[in-house]
Amino acid sequence: MTININRTEKLVAALPKGKLLKPTFDLLQKAGFTFNEADQKSRKLIIEDENRAMQALFVKPSDVPIYVEHGIADFGIVGKDSLVESCVDVFTPLELDFGQCNLAIAGFPEDQDRNWRLRSLVRVATKYPNITRVHFDKLGVQAEIISLHGSVELGVLAGLADVIVDIVETGTTLKENGLVVFDEILPAMAMFIVNKASHKLKLRQLDAVISAIANS
Ligand code: PRP
Numbered sequence: 001m002t003i004n005i006n007r008t009e010k011l012v013a014a015l016p017k018g019k020l021l022k023p024t025f026d027l028l029q030k031a032g033f034t035f036n037e038a039d040q041k042s043r044k045l046i047i048e049d050e051n052r053a054m055q056a057l058f059v060k061p062s063d064v065p066i067y068v069e070h071g072i073a074d075f076g077i078v079g080k081d082s083l084v085e086s087c088v089d090v091f092t093p094l095e096l097d098f099g100q101c102n103l104a105i106a107g108f109p110e111d112q113d114r115n116w117r118l119r120s121l122v123r124v125a126t127k128y129p130n131i132t133r134v135h136f137d138k139l140g141v142q143a144e145i146i147s148l149h150g151s152v153e154l155g156v157l158a159g160l161a162d163v164i165v166d167i168v169e170t171g172t173t174l175k176e177n178g179l180v181v182f183d184e185i186l187p188a189m190a191m192f193i194v195n196k197a198s199h200k201l202k203l204r205q206l207d208a209v210i211s212a213i214a215n216s
Contacts (some may be wrong), residue, residue: 010052010053011055011074012057012072012073013028013054013073013074013075014057014059014063014072014073014075014077015056015058015076015077016059016061016064016082017058017059019169020098020099020190024077024190027216030212031212033051033053033209034050035047035050044058045058046058059073061078061079062085062086062127064076064077064078065078065083065086065088065090066086068090068193068194069086069088069089069090069195070195071195071197074206075192075193075194075206075209076192077190077191079099079101079167079188080095080186080187080188080189080190080191081103081128081131081188084130084186084188089196090193090194090195090196091193091195091199092191092192092193093192093194094192094210094214095190095191096190096192096213098189098190100169100187100188101167101187102168102181102188103131103165103166103167103168103184103187103188104165104167104181104183105124105135105163105164105165105181105185106153106156106164106165106166106180107162107179107180109179109180111182112182116182117141119141120142121143122136122142122143122144122162124136124161124164125148125152125160125161125163125165126145126164127147127149127150127152128166129145129147131186132145133145135185146160153166153174165185168181194206194210
C-alpha cells in the first residue's frame with residue numbers, strides 16, 4: 001500500500017537512515033509513537049505509526065535538514081554535524097542524548113609531528129565542505145577542499161588528500177587505518193529540529209512531542 005504525505009493533520013517526521021535510526025525509533029516510542037518493526041526495517045520510504053498520528057520519512061542524514069526547512073517534514077532528527085553543514089533556517093529546541101561524536105581533523109601520525117599546518121596548501125578530503133572551509137579560514141591555513149561522499153579516511157590513505165575532516169565516533173575506523181586525530185572541530189550529537197511554520201501551525205502537537213522527549 002502506498003502512503004501519501006499528509007501535511008495538514010498528522011505530524012510528519014524526517015528520520016535519518018543509518019546509525020541514528022534505531023535510537024530515533026526508540027525515542028519516538030518513549031514519546032508515544034510506535035512504529036511496526038517490519039516497517040522500520042523495510043525499504044518503504046514513508047511509514048505511519050500504529051495510531052496513525054505520525055508519518056515518518058526515511059531520509060539520507062544529510063538531507064534531513066532540507067526536508068525540514070522546506071516544510072515537507074514538521075520535524076526531524078539529525079546529527080549536529082549535518083545540521084551545521086546544511087546552513088538551514090530551522091528551530092533546534094532539543095539536543096538528544098545519543099549520536100555523540102566529534103567532527104575532527106585527522107591524518108597520518110607523522111604529519112601531526114611534522115606540523116601539517118605549515119604546508120603552503122593543505123589538501124583536505126571531507127563530507128563537510130562548508131564547515132571545513134570556515135574552519136580552515138579561521139586557522140589561516142590555505143586549503144584545497146576535496147568533497148567525498150563516504151569512506152573519507154581512504155582519501156588520506158590513497159594519497160588524494162593530506163588530511164581529512166570527518167566524524168570520529170568510537171575511533172575504530174581511524175585506529176584500524178593507522179590514522180590519528182589532530183584537532184577536534186565540533187562536538188556533535190543527535191538534534192531535534194523543527195520547521196518554523198510548523199512550529200506555529202502545529203504548536204500543540206509539536207510541544208507534546210518535545211515535552212514527552214525531554215521528560216523521557
Ligand atoms: C562514519 C565516519 C567515519 C566513521 C567513524 O562513516 O565518516 O568513517 O563513521 O566512526 P568510528 O569512529 O566509530 O569508526 P559511516 O560509517 O557513516 O560511513 P561512510 O564512510 O560511508 O560515510
